[in-house]
Every structure is written in C-alpha cells, then in structure tokens.
Amino acid sequence: MKLKFSLVYIIGSIYPTPPPPPGSNMNNGCIKLVDADDASITVSWPALSSSSSTKYNLQYRPSTSSTDNGIDSGGALLYTSLATDLTNTQARKRNLTGAGHGFWFRVSVATKSKTRIDKNAMEYVTHNRPFQVLTMMEQSQRMEAPMVRIDSTVVSPTPNSYVAHVSWKPYDNPSLLLGYKLQMRENDGGTSWTTVAPCLSGTEVKKKNLTSKNGYTFRVRPVLRGETDTSESNLETSVSEGGNSVPFSSPTVVIGQKKSKKSSSDSGNSGLMKLFSGLPKDCLYAKGGTKSVPISEALADFDFVFLYASAGWCGPCKRYTPELIKFYNTCRNLYSQAPNTTKSVEIVFLSADHDLNGFKLYYAGMPWLAVPYDCDLREKLMAHIKVTGVPRLTVLDGKTGKILESNSVGRALDLARFTKMLK
Secondary structure, eight states, X not given: OOOOTTOOEEEOSOOOOOOOOTTOOTTSSOOEEEEEOSSOXXXXXXXXXSOTTOOEEEEEEEOOSTTOOOXXXXXXGOOEEEEEXXXXXXXXXXXXXXOTXXXXXXXXXXXXXXXXXXXXXXXXXXXXXXXXXXXXXXXXXXXXXXXXXXXXXXXOSSTTOEEEEEEOOOOSOGGGEEEEEEEEEESSTTOOOEEEEEEEXXXXXXXXXXXXXXXXXXXXXXXXXXXXXXXXXXXXXXXXXXXTOOOOOOOOOOBSOOOOTTOGGGSTTHHHHHHTXXXXXXXXXXXXXXXXEEHHHHTTTOXXXXXXXXXXXXXXXXXXXXXXXXXXXXXXXXXHHOTTTSOOEEEEEEEOOSSHHHHXXXXXTOOSEEOOTTOHHHHHHHHHTTOSSSSEEEEXXXXXXXXXXXXOTTSOOOHHHHHHTTO
C-alpha cells in the first residue's frame, strides 16, 4: 500500500551510496560539483591550508573533446583565471555556453605564480572528468529547491545534534511519479552529495543526527516510471543521473551553520541584516575592494542603505556612478558635521559585471561597500530588488530593510527627499 503524501518521514541514518567507479577519486580531495544549471556551474574544493586567511586561485576552461584530459598545454587548452583571491572553498562560474564536452576547473593556493601556462600540474587540485551544464530542456524539468528549517520540536538522539525539516512541492506529473530521491551535502569544502533516501513517497522528511557546525544543504528529484540507464556515478560530473531521469533540483539554503559570536542577527537592525544572510564570513568589501569589513560594523546604525546594481560595461551606469559618488560624499560630509540632525547613508554595490575582473576594475573607483562578486547573495539581492536592467538604485530603511523606493535612478538624489520617506 502506498503511503500518503501527508506522512513525514523521520530519518536517522543515510542510505548507503554506491562506491565510486574504479579509478575515480570522487571522495579523495578533488574538486566536487555542487550544482549546475543551463548556464552556470558551482564547484567546491577541500581547504588547501590550515590558515583561515588562505586565498585561492580558481581557473577553468572548456573541454575540447571527449578525449580531453584537462591538461593545460597551450592554445585552446589554456586555463583562464576566474579569481585569484577567493577566501571561500566554493565558487560559481556563470555565463557558461557553447561547451558540449563540459568544463574543467582547477584551484591552487593563490600565493603560487600567477602564470596561465601550467608549469607544475601537481600544484593544482582538479577533477577526473569535465563538469556538465544542463540543456535548456533539462533545466526546465527540474523541481524547485526544497524548503528547509531546523525543527526544534523533534529530539535528535545524538548529543549536540539537530534535526532538519525538509519539504518540497509535489511533482507536476503525478501519473509518472514513483517517488522522490533526496540527497544532502555538508557545507564544507570538497564534500560530496549523499543519498538520504532513494524513493520517498511523501513530500516531507525530518533528518536527525545532524552535527556539522558548517551546516547542510539538500536537493531532490522525482523518480519516474520507466527510468533507464541511470547511475549515481554520473553525479560526479552532472546534476543528472543520466538516461531519461530528471535532474536534481538546485540546493536548499544552508541550515545549521554556526554563526560567529558577533553575528549580524544580534544587532539592532536585524531586519536589514536578514537580507544579507549567507554573506561569506559575514563580511562586505570596502575601499574599492582593498579590505573586508564585518557586516555588523559596516551597516551599523545607518538610516538609509542604498543597494546599487550597476556594471562597468553599461554606458548609463558609468555616467550615473559619478553623480552617485558626489551624492554619497555630500551625505557623509553633512553627517560628520551635524550627526544629530542629519540622516546617515551607506551604499552597497551589487555588480552586474560579466566577470570578476570587470567587477574589480569598476568597483576600484567606488567609495562605498560591495557584496563579493563570487557570492550567491549578490544575485539574491538583485532578485529581491527586482533588477531587470541597470543602473538601479533601491532605497532601504537602514533598520528594518524595508524598501522605501524601488528605483531612484532618474529621480533627484536629494537627502531631504529621502528623509521624508522615514516619516
């Protein structure tokens, strides 16, 4: 008898995952595929140093053929640097197109020589087979990412552990559905996805015995009647198990991650800070990218926070930015002279540049804060303020995070006008 969808499974242990194929180093310290869609790939790698201040040099290139082994040997086989100062062990490459054979990635500690020619391949961490983006058809078939939260009403039997409540929307073609396959991943560099359950008939699960301070993320896919030629070994290079299966959904947000003692959520402007949840190390860039500032300090006690979506390739943006700099400097000077009668202003840059170098060049001339380019929060904030074109300047209440004006571009940059919005 089939279980009804209203049933909530409570799972303590992980369903055994088949071992990797012979010759694979899927679980031996290589770059792992975290997610992929039809235009981007997210990768993760193990920490290459015990130092918390280690920076990484991440490179990529398209695979040129089915026999391409990922070696950099000049010509079309040169790697391109995505970033040379990453502080996280996870990154997402966007705008990937036109590589039917997939993409290669490699990473090293950023203190090594920055040559593009591979002088010593042993200095890089890489992977065995190229990672694949999805086709547009595969992308359209994916389920939405599950919803996840910590469930404090259920006691987890393992000391100092917690329980995740994971739920998802039913698949839109129930006549083909056998169940749902659920996987989880610890939010730690270089870890792989693990199967929680191979074929659940419900749409909710409570996963017990979670202990990682780094937190966990989950993904799901429908298991359909008539699936053929599927294998978990395909997940080394794709978010699809192959054959005629539907790819896994995008991952959930991370839950269970232990925050620093000076967590931004403890500040008096917690409403605003919630918008910046997921910021790497809870830090924003400052001074054109030359330093990082904890968000609890960077956005403390401002009356207004402006989110500025802009790009160096955009002509109107490059004309608008000098006006905004003038407004910003004027506001800062006024506040320094009369803090009791003047509203305080901060601006956070959300880059719409095509690559990291474009972001760096454009942001270098800005006096305000910025969300790191390689952070997924940048795109989430752009979606939150409904960016469909740039430039866009959204005014937020510095305490609550409430949108006071959706787009100030084309309107007067007048502090008195903005002040009226708080009354």
